Amino acid sequence: MIYADNAATTPVSESVLKAMLPFFSEEFGNPSSLYSVGRRAKRALETARETVASCLNARPDEIFFTSGGSESDNWAVKMAARNGKKSGKTHLIATAFEHHAVLHSLSALEREGFSVTLLPVHENGIVRPEELEHALRPRTALVSVMTANNEIGTIQPIREIGEICRRRHVPFHTDAVQAAGVLPLDVRALGVDFLSLSAHKFHGPKGVGALFVRRGSGLSGMIDGGAQERGLRAGTENVAGIVGLAAALRESCEKAPENAARLSALRNRLIEGALAIPGARLNGDPEQRLPGNVNLSFEDLDGEALLLLLDQNGICASAGSACAAGSLEPSHVLRALGLAPQLARGSLRLTLSAQNAREDVDGILRVLPEAVRRVRAFASRSER
Numbered sequence: 142m143i144y145a146d147n148a149a150t151t152p153v154s155e156s157v158l159k160a161m162l163p164f165f166s167e168e169f170g171n172p173s174s175l176y177s178v179g180r181r182a183k184r185a186l187e188t189a190r191e192t193v194a195s196c197l198n199a200r201p202d203e204i205f206f207t208s209g210g211s212e213s214d215n216w217a218v219k220m221a222a223r224n225g226k227k228s229g230k231t232h233l234i235a236t237a238f239e240h241h242a243v244l245h246s247l248s249a250l251e252r253e254g255f256s257v258t259l260l261p262v263h264e265n266g267i268v269r270p271e272e273l274e275h276a277l278r279p280r281t282a283l284v285s286v287m288t289a290n291n292e293i294g295t296i297q298p299i300r301e302i303g304e305i306c307r308r309r310h311v312p313f314h315t316d317a318v319q320a321a322g323v324l325p326l327d328v329r330a331l332g333v334d335f336l337s338l339s340a341h342k343f344h345g346p347k348g349v350g351a352l353f354v355r356r357g358s359g360l361s362g363m364i365d366g367g368a369q370e371r372g373l374r375a376g377t378e379n380v381a382g383i384v385g386l387a388a389a390l391r392e393s394c395e396k397a398p399e400n401a402a403r404l405s406a407l408r409n410r411l412i413e414g415a416l417a418i419p420g421a422r423l424n425g426d427p428e429q430r431l432p433g434n435v436n437l438s439f440e441d442l443d444g445e446a447l448l449l450l451l452d453q454n455g456i457c458a459s460a461g462s463a464c465a466a467g468s469l470e471p472s473h474v475l476r477a478l479g480l481a482p483q484l485a486r487g488s489l490r491l492t493l494s495a496q497n498a499r500e501d502v503d504g505i506l507r508v509l510p511e512a513v514r515r516v517r518a519f520a521s522r523s524e525r
């Protein structure tokens with residue numbers, strides 16, 4: 142099997158699994174308990190918080206653990222909206238191709254009376270800081286722009302946007318779920334107030350994430366109940382998962398520069414090979430993109446049929462995002478690029494991680510041209 146769908150999820154690395162295992166058995170304590178097995182769990186939790194903070198250049202008390210990227214996004218957007226509302230600020234800005242965890246949070250807030258501006262991302266899949274600046278109003282409560290897009294991998298000008306938001310005193314959230322582990326993430330340098338992470342996108346376990354909230358941001362809770370996470374998110378902590386998240390983040394932070402260089406070379410090899418297929422084009426900026434992301438469109442091709450054929454050849458890939466897969470609607474990301482529906486329908490996303498080798502890329506390139514040809518031939522036969 143060649144696994145090339147790392148934007149959907151990644152396998153847990155061996156060392157991360159090893160770090161987690163004791164917390165399912167002998168170190169099973171509840172961090173709120175006062176006896177020693179509980180205290181050890183508490184210590185593991187706080188060590189994990191320090192590790193995450195140091196990877197992000199944040200303070201430990203600015204890190205909150207959640208159930209994943211979706212919850213972090215929901216919490217950040219709704220917390221900032223609630224903060225804004227206190228001073229009559231009811232306008233929110235995001236890009237048109239945010240993850241649904243952000244977009245649907247914004248729709249929920251719209252139903253509560255907030256107004257939302259979605260910025261265009263243009264043909265290259267990159268938001269323009271000057272357009273953001275233009276969209277800001279005195280009543281803007283939040284700007285939310287993802288660090289890198291999950292479908293087309295384009296990297297956004299977060300630092301410039303952060304600068305604008307600082308200058309205009311507008312809180313700024315970034316969904317860094319896809320960027321974590323491959324791009325350097327320094328919350329101070331980026332000028333962000335909220336940043337979302339999800340462990341399973343960087344070789345950690347599923348169902349655990351983190352949210353950075355800059356000190357002084359005005360905190361409000363997500364889940365009512367016990368006093369966990371400083372009384373803001375109740376529920377006994379997912380200790381093993383949190384330990385896994387921290388181990389995975391540290392590992393990928395340390396290796397990020399090395400991994401990024403190796404992955405970009407693999408990605409470019411894959412892009413070059415795929416673009417030799419007639420009627421193929423690359424979606425999103427060729428340079429400002431995640432080191433492991435390849436997103437292609439093929440003319441006259443049914444993307445779903447191609448995926449099935451690739452699967453028969455042992456290749457795991459994706460059409461849009463996994464969340465949109467199975468729906469007949471073309472992905473909102475490809476639509477935001479202004480891609481013709483016919484090209485959006487024939488899209489293919491291949492995403493590589495540090496666990497992929499050159500042989501995987503070569504294996505894909507051996508299968509892909511013939512698979513595209515067969516899907517097209519089949520379609521034109523059934524038209525006749």
Ligand SMILES: *Cc1c(COP(=O)(O)O)cnc(C)c1O
Binds near residue numbers: 240318339340342
């Ligand atoms: C995967 C993903 C999410 C959701 O994370 P979960 O942990 O699966 O809830 C949010 N944003 C982006 C950009 C993602 O890729």
